[in-house]
Amino acid sequence: MNLNPDDFMSLMEDRTNFSDGDKILLNKHADWGLAIAPTMANHFYKYLGRDVEMSAILNDKEGRMHRLRETFVQWFHEMFTGMDNWGTAYAERRWRIGLVHVQIGIGPQHVVPAMATVVHEVGKQLKIDGQPEELKDALSRICMIDLAFIEQAYVEVSSAAVLKETGWTEGLFRRLIATGAGSM
Numbered sequence: 001m002n003l004n005p006d007d008f009m010s011l012m013e014d015r016t017n018f019s020d021g022d023k024i025l026l027n028k029h030a031d032w033g034l035a036i037a038p039t040m041a042n043h044f045y046k047y048l049g050r051d052v053e054m055s056a057i058l059n060d061k062e063g064r065m066h067r068l069r070e071t072f073v074q075w076f077h078e079m080f081t082g083m084d085n086w087g088t089a090y091a092e093r094r095w096r097i098g099l100v101h102v103q104i105g106i107g108p109q110h111v112v113p114a115m116a117t118v119v120h121e122v123g124k125q126l127k128i129d130g131q132p133e134e135l136k137d138a139l140s141r142i143c144m145i146d147l148a149f150i151e152q153a154y155v156e157v158s159s160a161a162v163l164k165e166t167g168w169t170e171g172l173f174r175r176l177i178a179t180g181a182g183s184m
């Protein structure tokens with residue numbers, strides 16, 4: 001259960017049909033992405049702030065909100081630039097973001113609707129600014145890849161922790177999960 005970020009990135013690109021055309025389109029609109037990033041951050045944190053649990057996490061530490069706004073802008077812009085053409089640096093960065101969220105205890109129930117908010121708001125902004133419909137598709141695909149990294153980190157870290165603590169084999173662990181799911 002040792003995830004290789006590069007391999008995972010390639011797999012997700014295939015699964016979401018994230019194409020070279022998408023990459024070119026995103027690169028072409030990187031300045032627009034950076035320009036709208038603060039507005040997207042506003043929508044994002046307003047959404048998270050409405051939830052008692054997530055709001056408590058956001059305001060748990062001094063200066064966290066401020067730091068988060070900056071990291072959000074950077075994260076959002078990176079979806080357009082692809083950092084190193086969506087290569088190793090991009091994949092490792094996304095994996096790290098996943099790990100940070102697992103450490104804080106942010107699970108799928110928080111992250112999935114949060115990413116849906118990004119996709120929804122970016123779609124609205126795209127229309128307002130008269131940007132092409134294909135850009136929305138490209139952005140949705142890269143958002144889903146980024147989301148998959150965060151979700152997968154949760155699974156990988158939980159599984160690795162159980163295996164380490166119990167000494168179980170991966171096969172036994174998978175059988176227990178299947179049996180558990182079957183009995184629910």
Ligand code: HEM
Nearest residue numbers: 048054057058064067071075097100104106110111114115
């Ligand atoms: C669309 C989903 C999300 C994205 C793309 C995202 C993005 C990021 C990024 C880029 C970082 C910085 C990681 C680093 O330090 O390397 C971060 C950290 C963090 N995120 Fe998220 N996030 C998402 C969802 C959430 C949700 C749902 C919460 C719930 C409250 C949350 C709370 C936090 C917190 C508390 C930190 C750590 C801040 C600190 O440095 O103290 N995030 N996030």
